[in-house]
Amino acid sequence: MHDSKHGNVCPFGSVVSEDEIAKSLYEVGGHYDKRVGFYVNNYVGFVAESQYRKKASSGGVISWVLAELFQKGEIDGVIHVAEGRDSIFEYQVSESLGEIIKRSKSRYYPVHFNSVLKKVLGNGKKYVFVGVPCFVKSIRLLSANNKDVAESIKYCIAIFCGHLKTKAFAEMIAMQQGISPDAIASVDFRVKNLKKPANKYSSQVFFKNNVGEIEALPPVSTQKLYGLDWGLGYFKPKACDWCDDIAGETADLSCGDAWLPETVKDPLGTNIVIVRNRIIDNILKEGVDRGSLVLRVVSVDKVYESQAGNYRHRREGLSVRLKDAETQGAWTPMKRVKVAEHEEVEARRKKIYRLREKISRRSHFAFKKSKTKSNFILFMVRMLPFELYYYFLNKRLFRGAVKLLYQYAQYLIRRIK
């Protein structure tokens, strides 16, 4: 595939679509649905053996598959995101079972794979790459252009993605608990609350104290923290609004959270799983047979249902954004979603998609100002009218306003303490 069409390895700038890449990899023997791309099987479930589930963000399936691929000698290591040296989180190479398992959990933090690829390319070893869908697409495009990448990356695993977050997301969580952005040592974005449903998780901040020691704040429920409603799209990079790949369509395996009424009640977390590679599907089936995994086959409708809001924003919402860009004569990446689809979108929903763009844009500047002045309440106040309007458009103004009051009150209580 080395030609000028495939020469651009930017997942947004490239004219090669996710469909085109996935077709070359998974068309043979795979089913196709435009919501998830090609697939062999879809599952809902979790890891039953050992501590995988407990230590993971969701059901632990990603860490378990990584460990199985490693133990079976399919790979020599894993390229994934963990705590870093130069930044709070970075892409890291794990070449032992201990490291692979220890580096579970979701990091909602900006990362790049430049240095880590430089480290492994040409060393003769085989790796599995873990990334959000656009990162996996980029690895696929790179592999088509660079023989060393193609030889090193044997498998790709995608994490379902709503959108990426800038550093401000971690800083916002820390700042509202009295920790200055410079003092953040780490953030556990997903601490399970064993008495609450899986989506009512907590976040925990670790910070460097005055004498340079690392201390931990107690985990705080995300219900009590301001700005953690992912629907608002705080600190979302603009690129994410051009993405239509929710399910990591160019990956051998994709895992997300099964946000379904029948599974969300379980505080330990449950995965939604899409398999495109038969070797991985066989590993999962073996796992089920020996009782290591609890998985049930589900339809694409279930996958969609578990991420419905995400699909609406990234598919019908994208048609609205494409139309707006066309009206303004602005450049847009080539997308599978068509401009004409915006005609089907209800007027109120169009307003929601447009408001989300404004909210994301404003959140970057509002937070920067609030950080410069070391005053978190400034950020909350600047975002208030937008947030209220968002709840109004979503027909939950009363519930939204009560939630905001509660979060403001929680913030003030923490300040007084």
Ligand SMILES: Cc1cc2nc3c(=O)[nH]c(=O)nc-3n(C[C@H](O)[C@H](O)[C@H](O)COP(=O)(O)OP(=O)(O)OC[C@H]3O[C@@H](n4cnc5c(N)ncnc54)[C@H](O)[C@@H]3O)c2cc1C
């Ligand atoms: C930015 C972001 C947005 C997300 N949005 C959604 C969403 O909208 N819907 C949804 O269902 N799920 C979303 N997820 C995925 C979800 O948070 C879980 O990661 C997923 O369910 C896997 O759970 P698990 O228990 O199997 O993973 P675990 O067993 O906990 O393993 C997670 C693995 O992913 C690696 N990892 C963590 N963060 C990153 C990263 N940023 N880049 C690359 N590798 C990483 C870890 O090193 C680890 O190997 C998102 C994740 C991220 C990072």
